[in-house]
Amino acid sequence: MTYTRQLIDTYPAEINLDRAQLAEVIDALSACAQACSACADACLSESADALPRLARCIRDNLDCADICAATAAVLTRQTGYDARVTHAQVQAAAQATRTCGDSCAEHGETHAHCRVCEQACRETEQLLKDLLPQVEPSGQGPSRPSQAAPQT
Amino acid sequence: MTYTRQLIDTYPAEINLDRAQLAEVIDALSACAQACSACADACLSESADALPRLARCIRDNLDCADICAATAAVLTRQTGYDARVTHAQVQAAAQATRTCGDSCAEHGETHAHCRVCEQACRETEQLLKDLLPQVEPSGQGPSRPSQAAPQT
Amino acid sequence: MTYTRQLIDTYPAEINLDRAQLAEVIDALSACAQACSACADACLSESADALPRLARCIRDNLDCADICAATAAVLTRQTGYDARVTHAQVQAAAQATRTCGDSCAEHGETHAHCRVCEQACRETEQLLKDLLPQVEPSGQGPSRPSQAAPQT
Amino acid sequence: MTYTRQLIDTYPAEINLDRAQLAEVIDALSACAQACSACADACLSESADALPRLARCIRDNLDCADICAATAAVLTRQTGYDARVTHAQVQAAAQATRTCGDSCAEHGETHAHCRVCEQACRETEQLLKDLLPQVEPSGQGPSRPSQAAPQT
Numbered sequence: 110m111t112y113t114r115q116l117i118d119t120y121p122a123e124i125n126l127d128r129a130q131l132a133e134v135i136d137a138l139s140a141c142a143q144a145c146s147a148c149a150d151a152c153l154s155e156s157a158d159a160l161p162r163l164a165r166c167i168r169d170n171l172d173c174a175d176i177c178a179a180t181a182a183v184l185t186r187q188t189g190y191d192a193r194v195t196h197a198q199v200q201a202a203a204q205a206t207r208t209c210g211d212s213c214a215e216h217g218e219t220h221a222h223c224r225v226c227e228q229a230c231r232e233t234e235q236l237l238k239d240l241l242p243q244v245e246p247s248g249q250g251p252s253r254p255s256q257a258a259p260q261t
Numbered sequence: 262m263t264y265t266r267q268l269i270d271t272y273p274a275e276i277n278l279d280r281a282q283l284a285e286v287i288d289a290l291s292a293c294a295q296a297c298s299a300c301a302d303a304c305l306s307e308s309a310d311a312l313p314r315l316a317r318c319i320r321d322n323l324d325c326a327d328i329c330a331a332t333a334a335v336l337t338r339q340t341g342y343d344a345r346v347t348h349a350q351v352q353a354a355a356q357a358t359r360t361c362g363d364s365c366a367e368h369g370e371t372h373a374h375c376r377v378c379e380q381a382c383r384e385t386e387q388l389l390k391d392l393l394p395q396v397e398p399s400g401q402g403p404s405r406p407s408q409a410a411p412q413t
Numbered sequence: 414m415t416y417t418r419q420l421i422d423t424y425p426a427e428i429n430l431d432r433a434q435l436a437e438v439i440d441a442l443s444a445c446a447q448a449c450s451a452c453a454d455a456c457l458s459e460s461a462d463a464l465p466r467l468a469r470c471i472r473d474n475l476d477c478a479d480i481c482a483a484t485a486a487v488l489t490r491q492t493g494y495d496a497r498v499t500h501a502q503v504q505a506a507a508q509a510t511r512t513c514g515d516s517c518a519e520h521g522e523t524h525a526h527c528r529v530c531e532q533a534c535r536e537t538e539q540l541l542k543d544l545l546p547q548v549e550p551s552g553q554g555p556s557r558p559s560q561a562a563p564q565t
Numbered sequence: 566m567t568y569t570r571q572l573i574d575t576y577p578a579e580i581n582l583d584r585a586q587l588a589e590v591i592d593a594l595s596a597c598a599q600a601c602s603a604c605a606d607a608c609l610s611e612s613a614d615a616l617p618r619l620a621r622c623i624r625d626n627l628d629c630a631d632i633c634a635a636t637a638a639v640l641t642r643q644t645g646y647d648a649r650v651t652h653a654q655v656q657a658a659a660q661a662t663r664t665c666g667d668s669c670a671e672h673g674e675t676h677a678h679c680r681v682c683e684q685a686c687r688e689t690e691q692l693l694k695d696l697l698p699q700v701e702p703s704g705q706g707p708s709r710p711s712q713a714a715p716q717t
Binding site: 149150153154157160161164167168171 | 605606609610613616617620623624627
């Protein structure tokens with residue numbers, strides 16, 4: 110059991126989402142951010158001949174790493190949950206993993222690190238899409254409890 | 262002239278956005294991320310009596326700081342621009358600054374740091390909303406040039 | 414095998430460090446950063462009675478999360494390795510995990526999330542200390558190869 | 566007056582450092598992190614002919630951006646100040662700005678963005694060195710107050 114799951118299980122208040130699903134998404138986002146940072150650096154160490162074709166891939170790697178890390182941080186916080194922020198950030202991460210996965214796919218035959226990174230992006234994108242309906246802001250009322258955390 | 266603007270002016274390829282507007286948004290996002298980190302810490306040092314009411318504000322500060330920093334990083338990158346990622350991330354930042362500004366507004370009368378932080382959030386939110394139409398993915402074609410950067 | 418290890422194994426140039434050890438440290442830093450972010454938020458959701466005593470723990474959690482994430486990023490990059498930067502950043506992370514582990518230890522009997530987070534900090538601190546001699550800048554010469562990456 | 570300074574001036578407890586100096590260092594770190602992110606991307610958009618020589622510069626840019634951002638975050642937090650963490654992290658940032666400034670200096674004649682980024686790194690390195698003696702952990706006693714924040 111990862112620390113992520115253990116921390117979710119010891120969170121002292123209510124959590125609006127399924128705890129197993131939440132832990133899985135957060136761990137996927139962290140792993141994807143890490144894979145993207147590593148793929149950017151691996152691209153950077155490719156031969157002078159190959160490097161120029163990888164410039165966009167590096168850019169998409171860096172975006173995806175930053176966005177996945179921010180999204181993991183937002184999902185990690187349960188205090189004063191606001192569905193509107195969560196939903197918008199999860200959407201941005203779904204797009205970033207899609208774009209980066211597509212970029213890596215263009216180089217997968219030539220560069221093994223792009224193949225691995227594409228896999229991390231695709232897995233994370235799928236988990237984010239599965240999460241989106243769970244973090245949909247409700248149309249019928251406030252998306253966050255009116256009572257401020259912490260509980261007294 | 263900030264380093265942000267100087268770096269934009271020395272960028273060696275085309276930029277799809279107005280350079281002055283882009284520099285202004287990036288600098289506002291950086292300043293807002295910084296203000297939110299500082300406001301979270303200032304809240305944390307309030308009296309034991311006041312602190313519990315500030316828990317949600319701290320959470321919103323931390324989210325806003327992370328999201329603004331990631332958005333500044335995405336907007337800073339021009340290589341292989343993808344409007345879909347940019348647009349989704351700018352939307353998430355507009356929501357985060359809105360939510361955090363609202364949270365700070367609840368405490369502005371009592372805590373001066375929340376007043377300052379609210380101002381940073383409101384300013385940034387407005388700049389992000391002004392930027393949104395400029396980063397709208399086109400409905401009629403690919404939102405990113407088909408030619409890979411860098412230019413040869 | 415984590416993506417971290419897979420990316421290290423597909424890195425296209427030489428790596429100055431033991432690959433298994435490097436992957437282990439990076440994964441520990443990521444897990445520790447995640448645990449610290451979660452512990453900060455769990456503290457924030459504790460009762461109004463408990464929260465004020467946890468303010469310093471939250472601060473140490475946030476520092477440790479930021480420093481571990483930056484250190485993981487530095488260790489992930491192999492292109493143009495500079496032992497002086499790596500060594501200084503690993504030292505900072507060893508101190509941050511020490512300080513945060515000590516803070517969490519003060520609350521471990523009362524709060525289960527602090528117990529879990531302390532464990533993540535202690536493990537990571539030990540791995541960082543084991544790594545320090547491997548990233549020591551050499552006294553006898555340049556700590557980085559004189560030849561610029563990438564290889565031609 | 567930047568938001569950084571306004572937030573420092575509205576911090577509700579004691580600050581161990583000179584407030585003007587602290588604000589100046591934090592703002593320099595933020596500006597330097599931003600300049601380094603932008604320089605990395607500008608390098609990435611250079612011609613296929615120039616890009617391979619810039620790989621190490623990009624790597625140093627990315628390290629410097631991550632380390633400066635983490636250092637700004639640590640310096641921003643005043644709650645439960647621990648000189649040992651602050652000092653170690655400031656040292657890492659001094660080294661990162663030194664290394665990145667040196668890398669950019671190698672390309673300053675050819676690339677204007679490297680000239681601007683070198684200036685940001687040199688300025689920040691100097692401010693960090695000036696700060697180091699102020700954050701030295703005392704040899705004669707605990708480097709952090711024995712009383713936990715927040716004040717009651």
